[in-house]
Amino acid sequence: MQNYKKLLRVVCSLAAAALAAYCTIMLCRWVGYDLQERLGNTPSYAIVNDEYSQIIDIPEEGLTQKMPLQAGQPFYGVRLKFSTHGQLYKSGMTMVEVYNEAGQQVLFAAGNFLNIWDDTFTEFTCNDAYIPDHDETLTIRLYNEVAWDGPLGVWASEGEVDGMVLSLTDGEPLNATMAMQRVSDFTANWPALLAARLQKPLAAAVFAAVLLAMLKTPLFLLVPAVGLALGVGFTYVTPALVAPDEYTHLAAAYELASNWSGQPAADEDGNLLLRACDAAHFGTKTGEIGILAYKNEAIAESSEPGNPDELTTHSEIKAGQGSGSYLAQALGIRLARVQGKNFYTMLLYGRLANLISYLLLAALAVWLAPASLRGLFACVALLPMPLQLAASLSPDAAVLGLVFSFTALCLRLRGEQAVWWQKILLIVLGGLVAPGKAIYLPVVLLCLLIPAENLTYAKKPAVRFLGEEIPGGCCIHSATLVLAFCFWLAANLQAVAYAARDMNTTVLLAGGAAALVLLVLALAGYLKLRKHPRVFFWCKIAFAAVLVLGAVVGVRAVSHMGGGLDPDQLTMTYPNGDSIWTFSFGYICRNIPATVKLLLRTLPEQGTLWLQGLLGTTLGEPIVYRIDVSWLLGVGLLLAVLAAALPRQEGPALLGRRSKAGVAGICLCVVLAVLAAALNWTPINYQTLFGLQGRYLLPILPLVLLLVKSSKTLALRRDVSHAAALCTGTLTMLTLLQGFGLYAAWQPVS
Structure with missing residues (x-):
């Protein structure tokens, strides 16, 4: 009888998945028919x-x-x-x-x-x-x-x-x-033909999502299966060089692939060397969109000739375009060049390699996460924005995968004893997260949420430091933080120096040294005085007072550090009217009221766009093209993710009060870092921030949702992880399909 029920469940799941796939095919055909009626034979x-x-x-x-x-x-x-x-x-x-x-x-x-x-x-x-x-x-x-x-x-x-x-x-x-x-x-019948290309990947995505969700398949298998099909759909929907900053990422990945080939990647002037068949496409900073762009790209992909992997053509693209992770993209580009593929096929190979890399990291994150949080990570991983980034050449996909994996591992080790490979993985992931993108360094502090006892070696449960015994797991904490900071400093020192370009470097170094000394003294005091509660309490009060005083003195010092801009410099602009000066750290500190006003003006004007960018309902590069899908899809995605974040009634509390404060503090630090980075490229005569996008906050979305899940204000009776993942995948499919229609029908504003 039990076997009969299992067989019946499998049959019903297959039937439901087949029906959902058939409906998806019909929906794709309707989109093709509608586009053909509106755009065909034009x-x-x-x-x-x-x-x-x-x-x-x-x-x-x-x-x-x-x-x-x-x-x-x-x-x-x-x-x-x-x-x-x-x-x-x-x-x-x-x-x-x-x-x-x-x-x-x-x-x-x-x-x-x-x-x-x-x-x-x-x-x-x-x-x-x-x-x-x-x-x-x-x-x-x-x-x-x-x-x-x-x-x-x-x-x-x-x-x-x-x-x-x-x-x-x-x-x-x-x-x-x-x-x-x-x-x-x-246009002929190309609208219908191009829509038909989406039938197979989207139908496969829906079929896999329904089948795996109904069979309660582990979510770490559902995510790569559904994500791969949806990601392939995004490689079709996002036109060439239209994904965020894709022209820059292409140059960086192409250069790395050239280095692997053993050929000189650049000429004497520092310009990239290219294959002859690629040269015509590297002058494009932003690709074309519209039905004719889709059509011409599809024709070129199948008919445009390729070249052997010989760099014979000089370009005007400077080498050294990027410092992010381009290993996967370069591997795909290298494989295409070895096979003599044309430009568009090479771009597709690079995108697919990036997609596979992201999905492997996302699956690792879901697998590492505690059982109660796997649905949360699965939903975030299947949102349109991370899949869109992964299906382009963006290095943000690898950063997302690494941050998700590191976050999941830290949360898992809060509740269980770490084995040897988990300790090594924690240190490695922390070291890789830090240099990926400077603004995500605070995420590494999550390792401090892991009790030191869970990282302690059984043979040596304690070590001596400053004459006191501390749990051996503190060494893992220290190794993770030190390695991350060193890697972060090596990767981002130039960017930090540029942001502080109008400040006194000597004073900054002295302040940094003083902060380091204060940290060491605080650590030594903690070790010496933690066994004396009364003294320890007053020491904490004194330390907090020193921090407040140091912050006040520090802000006052940096606000008077260096020279400000004189009236003539303030009026210097480029021909387009933008000031030649941007918000540096020094300018921000000297003009705190003006900075606050700019941020207050920005929030109501761009807040909705940030949420769209976080979820992925704004496609492509919004600074160039605004491709916004229906707000109903955005509401649905938000509800699906929140459903995965709601706790169960009988579930244990995930975070204590101090842990919640720590997670909230990490999220706040990342938000402030994002704002500081956006200010760094905003001209000082702007009234709102320039170029801040919601996708920059995507790595901390699981942490924000974790705060929701740690609250018992609203709880569920049963687990809805698979249902939420199914809804997220389906809504991502609909976002993809509507985005294709909007891309195809796009017309420039006259």
């Missing part, structure tokens, strides 16, 4: 002749028009301006044929009374472009296949324009040139 055109002042009726033998075409110019058809002499005809058929110089027919199209109107351009198109490899002259033949109710004419110039001869089909020139436009691009 031409883009270039003017060939815009001079016309007479109407020439199409004679029985027809007209022949010459039209030049340059090498490499795509020809999808021609637009001609007709005249029906003010009448609305009921019948008639006009044929248009176009031949190249070799006599091959490159276009055959017809027009009837349904699409030919008086004094209106009418296009005659084909789905596939004709692209000559040399300059040539096309021959356009225009004739009536079925007689019209009345005369049908075309507008033309009086006299030939640029040698474009208009003549009767029998060869008699008419000393005129038709009003013409070349159809330079054509």
Whole structure:
């Protein structure tokens, strides 16, 4: 009987997953149909002749028009301006044929009374472009296949324009040139075809999510399975070089791949060396979007030639673009170059390698997390924003995976004794998190939430330090913090020096040394006085007073440190009006009221956008393109994540009062670091912060949700981890699908 129930459960799960996948396919088809109706068979055109002042009726033998075409110019058809002499005809058929110089027919199209109107351009198109490899002259033949109710004419110039001869089909020139436009691009049925590409990955994602959730499969298996399918969808949806700062990340990963190849990555001037097939794409800082961009990218990916891995072309891109983690991206790019793939395939390989790297780290985080927190980490990992970053070349994906894994391990070790590999992993993850991005250094302090007893070696439970015995696990704490700080300092020293460029370096170093001495004295005092509660209490009061006094004196000192900007310097701007000066640490300290006002103005103006960026309902690079999906999807994602963060009624408290304060303090430190980093690139004449995006707060989202889960104000009767992960994956799929429609239909604001 028990086996029968298990079999029935599997069958029902498979049926539900198959039905969900079928509905997803139908939804993709609807999106394709809708886009085809709105965007399909739409031409883009270039003017060939815009001079016309007479109407020439199409004679029985027809007209022949010459039209030049340059090498490499795509020809999808021609637009001609007709005249029906003010009448609305009921019948008639006009044929248009176009031949190249070799006599091959490159276009055959017809027009009837349904699409030919008086004094209106009418296009005659084909789905596939004709692209000559040399300059040539096309021959356009225009004739009536079925007689019209009345005369049908075309507008033309009086006299030939640029040698474009208009003549009767029998060869008699008419000393005129038709009003013409070349159809330079054509959407044809590409909207439906491109939407159909999404059917397989999105249907696979929904099928896996429903099946694994209903079967209660471990979440560390659900996350990579569903995330891989959704991530592949994002590689299709996010156009080339449109992901956040992708052009910079491409240059950095390309340079690393070149170093691995053993070839010089840059020339004598420090510019990147490229393969010949990649050179044309490296001048693009932000890629194009729209249905034609999708179409041309898909065509180029399958037809554009590649090159062997030989760096023969000089570029204007400087080497040393990035200092983040580009190992996975460079591996994908290197593999594509070894195989001689073209640029777009190389970009796809790099994106997929980055996606796989992120999913492995995300699965590790879910596996390391305590059982009660696995649903929380799974939902955060499947949000649209981390998957979008992972499906690009962004190094933030690796940073997210590392921070998630480190956070999960710290929370797990709060409740169990660490084994040897967990101790090593804690130190390694802490060391890798710190240099990934400077603003996430405070996250390393999470290791202090682990009781020292849980990290102690059984053979040596205590060690002597400053004449006192302390738990051996404190060595693990110290190793993690010291290694992280050293790596952070090595990776970010230049950035910190730039941010403090207008401050007295000697005084800052002296202040840092004094803080270090104070920390050592506080540690020594703690070890010596912790066994004397009364004395220890008053020492804590004294230490807090010293900290407050030091903070006040420090703020006053830095606010008067260095010279401020004089009135002439304050008015210095770039041609676009931006000040040449940005908010440095010194300028912030000297202008605290102005900084506070800027932050207060920023919050109501950009707060909603930060939340969208945190969840991923704003796609691409919002500074360049604002692709915002429905706010309903954002509300759904927020509710799904909060459901995973709610505690169970019978579950134990995850954090005590002090631990909650510590976690809140770490989150606050990261927020302040994010604000400081954003100020560092904001011109001083701006009224709001520039370039601050919600995705910068994504690594601490599990910690914020942990504070929610540690509260018993609202609790659940049963575990909803799998249901929340299923909802998050489904809403991410819908975000992806709507984002594709918005990208495809995007039009520049005039």
